Amino acid sequence: MAQAVPAGQKWWSGGKSPFNVEYGKLMMWYFLMSDSFTFGAFLISYGSIRFATNGWPNPNEVFRAFPFFGETNLPLVFVSLMTFILIMSSVTMVLAVAAGHSGDQKKVTFYMILTILGGLAFLGCQAWEWTHLHGEGAWWGRNPFLNADGSRATTNFTNFFFTITGFHGFHVFSGVVINVIMLIKNLRGDFARKGHYLMIEKAGLYWHFVDLVWVFVFTCFYLL
């Protein structure tokens, strides 16, 4: 539930934060707000182009490989695994934030390590998927896949796929870097000395945002 606010509280008379949120955290929210519009613009231009095109490849025929399974037809399986990894690392991130709230430095370290591992696992999956697709002849400006109806497809399919998953992957990468910095700061005892773990919370917001974007990328590229 939303926080209970005392009746007649004068938020704007100075002396307290009107949103009862620390400045840096509020600015992280607004940064994520703007970042969501960047991703939104990408995904909506993808949708716009897709609506402006007669045919489109069937994602289940394109994304059907799984590491070490060669030519076995396994649509959606690999991307489900990637989704699971990202959701799981989001959970460990919240657990790290929760541990920070109770001031448990050891637990924060533990959950931050798990989160970083999750992020690295996701990046590894994406690297494998890109390598696999590149091996099939797909890249920016090159689209070996045919439309679902068997006609020639535009390169927009691969262009958008690599641009948007690449942009998201770069966000995951920077999220991992931020999390590593937070882990080091935590190990040095910086947060314990300060008395609060708000930095973990801000890194967490960014990390959840990456998960949030993936939910939309997953739907737009693999399901629709």
Next chain:
Amino acid sequence: MSNQATTGHDTAHGSFDTKPIWRTFWILLAITLVEITLATIHMKTDFPSKYVLNGIYLILTCAKAFYIIAEFMHLRHEIKNMIMTIAVPACLFIWFIIAFLWDGASYNALRNRYDRHYADQNKEKVVQPAEKPGKPE
């Protein structure tokens, strides 16, 4: 000064329960599994038509987004004014999506009507050699 905001913060947000976190996790996992199951059923039987299915996907995606923002990012537990500064600008997306998809569809309709070559392009099937598609020359 800045100290005041942070100490006030800690007491206000002290209730960081791990139970709703795991509940949210199971909800997200269940929704994803439902999506994948529907996609698999569609692949095998063509049963829920693609248009119905896309509508379901979009609703489920929005549900997942809601749970991530509300619970993982903890927005549901903030002050109402704070929630509104995030939620109200996000409403722009409604216009954003409708306008641009509509525009794309209209552009496509115009090209199909007035550009014969464009319309015919998608009627030609590519003749595939026996080897598997996607092998670069």
